[in-house]
Amino acid sequence: MNYGKEHVAVYRTYATALDGVRTIPESEFDGRDNTLLGMEVRVQVAGEEFLPSFSEGDNSKVVATDTMKNFIHHHMGEYEGATVEGFLEFVGRKFLETYSQMETVQVSADELPFEERMVPGEDGFEPSDLVFRVADGESGFGHVVLSRSDDGPVVEEQKSGVTDIELVKVKDNSFTGYVQDEYTTLPERENRTLYVGMDIYWTYAEAADALGEDPERYVPPEQVSDIAQVVFDEYDVNSIQDLIYRIGERTLERFPQLESVSFEANNRTWLKVRDDLEGDAKVLREPPRPTGFQQFSMDHSDLEEGTPE
Structure with a gap:
């Protein structure tokens, strides 16, 4: 009610x-x-x-x-x-x-x-x-x-957050090693252009830190968004799941005052039309529906358990 x-x-x-x-x-x-x-x-x-x-x-x-x-x-x-x-x-x-x-x-x-x-x-x-x-x-x-x-x-x-992030990385993204069976038609891709949308949310261990009254304890959305794009640039990720895990990992490392960080991400990756051009050049088009999505939440215990190389 x-x-x-x-x-x-x-x-x-x-x-x-x-x-x-x-x-x-x-x-x-x-x-x-x-x-x-x-x-x-x-x-x-x-x-x-x-x-x-x-x-x-x-x-x-x-x-x-x-x-x-x-x-x-x-x-x-x-x-x-x-x-x-x-x-x-x-x-x-x-x-x-x-x-x-x-x-x-x-x-x-x-x-x-x-x-x-x-x-x-x-x-x-x-x-x-x-x-x-x-x-x-x-x-x-x-x-x-x-x-x-x-x-x-x-x-x-x-809960705090930054929403409607849209990032495109033109190369050095892969998607391989997933289940292959009689229903699989998607080819593995060692190097793809990856277009991802995401919302990132976080909670503080002490709710008062969210108010910004102590600016050094406040986590600005602008900084979390910047973390996302820097991590995307640094790593050759093998999936969007891999990407959001690394973003969450970096966010918790930078802001120990946070309790948890969570994601809602979706795959908007363009489809290849031509890759017979010189160098890394490709022609791409919009993907049809349906759209894949990923949800994930993590806290400091995930850092303590160690992270993948």
Whole structure:
């Protein structure tokens, strides 16, 4: 028994900058100005006092979902932090403090990313402080579940992520050694162009680290995305399963404050039309449906057990 509001788009200009992020070898990312911070929010509330609205048509305890939308919009202006996860915890806490009939609140959001545009400056082109492009690619993700306690609202669950990653590696990818039987028509490929889409999610050992209040303990989506592309570049992987395992391994090594990392990946690899061209050149086409996918989750125990060479 729950209800809520989704697809609540909210934008904030000149939000608090994310400064003091710890850098890693795979990424140049060391923070963001947050001159323009946007996200699409989903809120879901539950509580026994809402039961009469379902069973008797009694709406005396119901907070209209339009009110929830307005509540989210208002509190974006009150939030003094710098991360998607921090805002979700902040607005979820405010819901519980404002409406006593709400026993739990789930709040999630997809970042609505923007990119600075380059404009002429004194020393050549430089990022504009004013003009941004609406980005179509990957974005950060956050999810928190809050409930009541004797000491006030507490975070029961937390998940962060980066979604809609799409990477293409033009060669040095193989797919061999799989089961061959009377149903197999796919040929083994020692060197293929590999196009993979993936969403990467992670949880923290301490949920408070997700909020970004201590930037050195915060894991930015930009850095995890950069890890994915660096690992893809470094290894001749024998499957997408092999690739996501290595990405997860590197992510946990770089961020010991994480509890786990998980993946939803899918294979969008183009099909060969011609490979009789000079050198490594090929002509490729879009694959037909259906599409293969992979799901995987790992934690620090997988590192302790050792990894494949």
